[in-house]
Structures are given as C-alpha cells and as structure tokens.
Amino acid sequence: MRILHVITTLDTGGAERLMVDLLPLLNKKGDKVELLLFNGVMTPFRHEIEKRGVIVHELANIDSDIKRTEVYNPLNILRLRRFIGGYDIIHTHNTACQLYVPIARLLSRSHVKLITTEHNTTNRRRSIKLLHPLDKWMYRQYARVICIGDSTRDNLEAYLGEECRTQVIYNGVDTSRFVRPIKDVSAQEEFVITMIAGYRPQKDHKTLIKSLIHLPSNYRLQLVGDGECEPQLRELCKDLGLEDRVIFMGVRMDVPDVMEMSDIIVLSSHWEGLSLSSIEGMASGRPFVASDVDGLRDVVGGAGVLFPQGDDKALASNIQYLCEHPDEYHRIAEACQRRAMEFDISVMADAYHQLYHSL
Secondary structure: OEEEEEEOOOOOOHHHHHHHHHHHHHHHOOOEEEEEEEEOOOOHHHHHHHHOOOOEEEEEOOOOOOHHHHOOOOHHHHHHHHHHOOOOEEEEOOHHHHHHHHHHHHHHOOOOEEEEEEOEOOOHHHHOHHHHHHHHHHHHOOOEEEEOOHHHHHHHHHHHOOOOOEEEOOOOEOHHHOOOOOOOOOOOOOEEEEEEOOOOOOEOHHHHHHHHHHOOOOEEEEEEOOOOOHHHHHHHHHHOOOOOOEEEEEOOOOHHHHHHOOOEEEEOEOOOEOOHHHHHHHHOOOOEEEEOOOOHHHHHOOOOEEEOOOOHHHHHHHHHHHHHOHHHHHHHHHHHHHHHHHHEHHHHHHHHHHHHHHO
16 A cells, blocks of 8 residues: 655654654554655655665655745645555645645545544634635535544634544654653752743743743753744843843754753743643653643643643742752652653554545
8 A cells, every 4th residue: 555645845844753653663564654744844854764775756856944924835736646646545634734735636636535634723814704715615625634632623623613524543653762760859950841842933932931930040941843933032032131041952862861851841932733842741651741731631641740821930839849859859750751652753644544444
C-alpha cells in the first residue's frame, strides 16, 4: 500500500515532530509511506526524517522568510495534482493541506481515499463565520478524520453542527528517548524551568515569563523554540527586567538532554490538541505543569499539575511549592512518567496501520 502524508513544512512543532517519529515506524510495518511538503526548505526535522529513510517530496523550496504566506498560495492546488495519482491513501495535516488536497483531487477526478488528522481542539478559522460552509465541505471529503483526543473530536463536531467520520487516535511519543531518573532537589539552591514550544500565538509564553516576577531570583527560565512572537517575548522580558533570568535557546535537537538539565517542565498555552511536548515533558522524570485547557487537561489531569490559564501567580506558586517540597516533587514526577507510558508512539503506529488497511 502506498501512502502519502502531506504537511506544510517540517519546521519545529508537534505535528512536524510526529512525522519524523511516526512515518519510519509505518514503513517498518510493510507499507510504502512518503511525505510531501508544501515548503521544502531544509530544516533539522527534514534532515532527520530523510536520514531515517523516508522519501520526501516538495511543492516548492520557498525561502523561510516568506513561507508562512506562500503555503496558502492557490497555485499549490495545481502543483498538488501531479501527486494525486499513484497513491492508495493521502493523509493530510494542517489547514492549507486539509483544504487544497481535496480540491486537487476533485480537479484530477481521482478516487484516492483521503484521511486527515485534526491536531488541535480549536483554531482561529472557527471564529470566522464565512469559512464555516467551506470547512463543512472540506471535512466531508475525508474518509476518516483522526482526532488526537476526545476534546478535539467533540469540539470539531460541535463546530460543524453534525457528526463526521471521526476516529480518536491519541498522539504518541518515542518515550524511550525522554525517560530519565527523577531528580533529588532536596539540597538544590537554583532551579531551572523549561518550556519547549514554538513562539506562536497559540502558546502562552507571556504568562510563564510573568510568573518569574513572583519567584525568587534563584529561579531561571529556558524557552526552547522559535517563531513570529519572539520579538514581543523578548520585549516583555526587557520591560519586566528579566533579561538575565530568561534564556531564548532557539530550536534544539537535543531536547531530552535539555529536559534532563531542567527541574520543572511547563507548557503554558491558550489551547491544545494532544500536545506531544506534554508527553515528552511528563516522560522526562521532572514534574510537568500545564495550563488547565482542553487537550492538556485530558493528558495531564491526575498526573501532573494544572494551573488556571493565564494566571501567572498560580503558576509561580505551583512551581515554588514543588521545588521546596522534595517528596511532592518526586510523587508528581513519578505519576507523570507513568502517564506518559500510556502514549508511547508504538500504540499510535499500530492504530494508524490498522485504519489504513481497513479502508
């Protein structure tokens, strides 16, 4: 069976990391799985997935400074037509791919089966009423809409006003890469907080940065990632006098090692689907603290620590309590590791493989 996954880029992000880890596993199950990028610029993730033997195609190698607008270029619909034939299943990710692939299939008069993965519980498109009819048409073109969590499915069906061909398959992580021994912080004098997420509007880095105001000066923050919000975040650090306590680490390919050097892992967000970085963080042997929002609540609740979204004082209080109470620190970290094991990527790969063959 020939399967083509389609995604906009292999920049830093959860869906992009998923391609790197999942597609090689699917190939090992005997299928021929390839990847198509709207923007084929070389990134660390693209280098890694090609090194693992996955064939990568591209619509265009677009300069990284303009890629965010170019992926929505309508000409991509015409470029897609040459990829429609020759595959048994085309599996899309991200909005531009979700919309353009069905249109290209219609123009090509192809009967290839389409699958898509819904990676978030919500998005900004859903607040634009004019796009609602288009979205309803788009989702109807898919033989299956994979939702990465129950909240993702419920919110999608509520938005569409109807049931669609959904199936919940939880995202997975290669947990073996991230598991480390739980730290003993009983004699520690300095503490490192780490958040690993793109600097995008979906993520709430600002609340985490503000939480440092309420923490003693021996607490430092590391931000791993990149994105369009970086200038505003740096300006916020400057305005709050936190430049010496916040480190912008950029994109890192040694995330497990970065987590090992950390004491607390945080994901502050406005909304999520099923965050891969939350599973990675919980596997790391460090307490995981996250915003109490759909997607994160489903994964973290009952294991890690949830704080009210946007409440920097509550976030600071939770962080300081864990670091100053070693027994609670150890208990939460241990519970997080147990929860992370439920989301190992091998379980996800089996579910995807079974779905492809059932269609």
